[in-house]
Amino acid sequence: MPTTTPHSTVATRLSSLLETVLQTPIPVRIRAWDGSTAGPADAPTLIIRHKRAMRRILWQPNELGLARGYIAGELELEGDIYDALDRLQALVWRSPDVKDLPFHTVAADLVRLGVLGTQPKPPPEEMQVTGTRHSKRRDRQAVSQHYDVGNEFYRIVLGESMVYSCAYWTSDEPGYGLADAQRDKLDLICRKLDLEPGMRLLDVGCGWGSLAMHAAREYGVSVLGITLSGEQADYARKQVAEAGLTDQVEIRIQDYRDLDDGPFDAISSVGMAEHVGTGPYKEYAEILHGQLKPGGRLLNHQIGRLRLPDKQPHQPRSFIDSYVFPDGELAPIGTTVGLLEEAGFEVRDVHALREHYARTLRAWVANLESDWSAAVRLTSPGRARVWRLYMAASALAFEQARINVNQVLAVKTHRNGVSDMPPTRSGFIA
Numbered sequence: 001m002p003t004t005t006p007h008s009t010v011a012t013r014l015s016s017l018l019e020t021v022l023q024t025p026i027p028v029r030i031r032a033w034d035g036s037t038a039g040p041a042d043a044p045t046l047i048i049r050h051k052r053a054m055r056r057i058l059w060q061p062n063e064l065g066l067a068r069g070y071i072a073g074e075l076e077l078e079g080d081i082y083d084a085l086d087r088l089q090a091l092v093w094r095s096p097d098v099k100d101l102p103f104h105t106v107a108a109d110l111v112r113l114g115v116l117g118t119q120p121k122p123p124p125e126e127m128q129v130t131g132t133r134h135s136k137r138r139d140r141q142a143v144s145q146h147y148d149v150g151n152e153f154y155r156i157v158l159g160e161s162m163v164y165s166c167a168y169w170t171s172d173e174p175g176y177g178l179a180d181a182q183r184d185k186l187d188l189i190c191r192k193l194d195l196e197p198g199m200r201l202l203d204v205g206c207g208w209g210s211l212a213m214h215a216a217r218e219y220g221v222s223v224l225g226i227t228l229s230g231e232q233a234d235y236a237r238k239q240v241a242e243a244g245l246t247d248q249v250e251i252r253i254q255d256y257r258d259l260d261d262g263p264f265d266a267i268s269s270v271g272m273a274e275h276v277g278t279g280p281y282k283e284y285a286e287i288l289h290g291q292l293k294p295g296g297r298l299l300n301h302q303i304g305r306l307r308l309p310d311k312q313p314h315q316p317r318s319f320i321d322s323y324v325f326p327d328g329e330l331a332p333i334g335t336t337v338g339l340l341e342e343a344g345f346e347v348r349d350v351h352a353l354r355e356h357y358a359r360t361l362r363a364w365v366a367n368l369e370s371d372w373s374a375a376v377r378l379t380s381p382g383r384a385r386v387w388r389l390y391m392a393a394s395a396l397a398f399e400q401a402r403i404n405v406n407q408v409l410a411v412k413t414h415r416n417g418v419s420d421m422p423p424t425r426s427g428f429i430a
């Protein structure tokens with residue numbers, strides 16, 4: 001009984017093995033470790049560089065198994081990454097539980113291909129958090145693992161504006177790029193908040209300080225920006241000092257649950273509430289409400305999911321939870337609006353920016369790809385692969401309306417119900 005397979009047949013055997021396991025035709029071209037190919041000629045190629053990748057997929061025939069193979073460099077995608085991921089997600093959704101794998105029908109091929117064996121170790125880039133979910137300590141760990149991976153790496157991905165949230169693309173003119181769209185987003189937020197000189201703005205989850213600085217410079221407000229990331233705070237403070245804004249902008253490493261400086265005239269929370277979690281969200285909304293003056297506005301900019309997921313009793317840990325945003329949680333916009341209202345806010349406007357996030361993510365992926373070797377040098381090949389995969393997959397998820405992003409403008413009304421809002425929408429959205 002031969003233990004190896006003739007070269008010309010490895011890819012064919014692999015694709016039929018995968019089709020049996022995943023119970024669907026392979027939607028991509030496959031190139032195996034011996035150079036043989038199979039599958040549709042005009043499709044992007046999934047390169048299986050190493051037998052170990054097959055072991056991973058067999059042990060974990062789901063999103064995480066495929067992602068781990070890619071992060072470890074055992075799998076490679078050739079061709080348009082968005083097209084490749086779009087095709088591969090059909091496989092991921094159909095993948096059976098490992099206990100349901102039809103080993104009896106594929107056993108002979110598994111032996112011939114030499115892909116049987118123990119489960120490979122996960123790539124080291126996996127993020128580990130300990131303690132009680134959404135305790136302050138664990139949230140700090142989760143934030144640090146995602147954001148404290150090097151400001152220079154983020155500079156490559158995010159570009160000069162260092163804004164890590166959905167941009168607002170107001171033009172299709174050539175020459176109008178990510179930095180313009182991020183500036184337009186920051187300005188949109190300032191206008192929605194009706195910032196005026198002398199006001200105090202609280203920016204919860206301030207990142208690298210871009211909104212705080214824009215608001216201080218362009219609108220003459222003083223800003224407290226809080227973040228849990230030490231590297232972000234270092235970077236933001238340096239930028240604030242260089243811009244001569246130290247009198248107006250304070251950057252602090254602080255958890256939103258420890259805020260004690262209110263009341264503020266306005267509050268922004270941009271790309272931060274995804275870290276809060278559904279459990280603590282009510283408290284989060286109440287804290288922001290408590291930190292705001294009557295008549296003050298909150299701009300909450302947050303990713304949400306459009307639908308409730310199908311009921312699956314054994315949801316495996318997702319790629320995003322394991323390698324990207326441990327403990328991050330997405331809620332439908334209706335839940336977010338409801339919880340803001342419960343906390344006492346009057347919700348005045350919900351602005352869906354879904355397509356804008358897809359475009360932003362594509363710009364970040366392009367930035368990363370165009371400076372790939374520097375990104376790898378500054379982090380690790382695995383880390384750069386994690387970011388490329390998560391951002392491309394997220395772009396697709398926004399495009400396909402599986403997730404969304406919304407700016408919710410809410411007000412803390414005066415006791416008598418007066419909102420201080422203009423009578424028409426054109427008063428705050430230009």
Ligand SMILES: C[S@@+](CC[C@H](N)C(=O)[O-])C[C@H]1O[C@@H](n2cnc3c(N)ncnc32)[C@H](O)[C@@H]1O
Pocket residue numbers: 139143147162163164165204205206207208210226227228229232254255256257269270271272275276
């Ligand atoms: C995706 S970044 C967005 C940064 C910035 N607002 C922007 O748009 O570029 C999320 C931010 O939320 C902060 N954050 C997450 N959890 C937090 C918490 N419990 N308290 C304070 N900040 C938190 C992170 O430190 C990070 O600065």
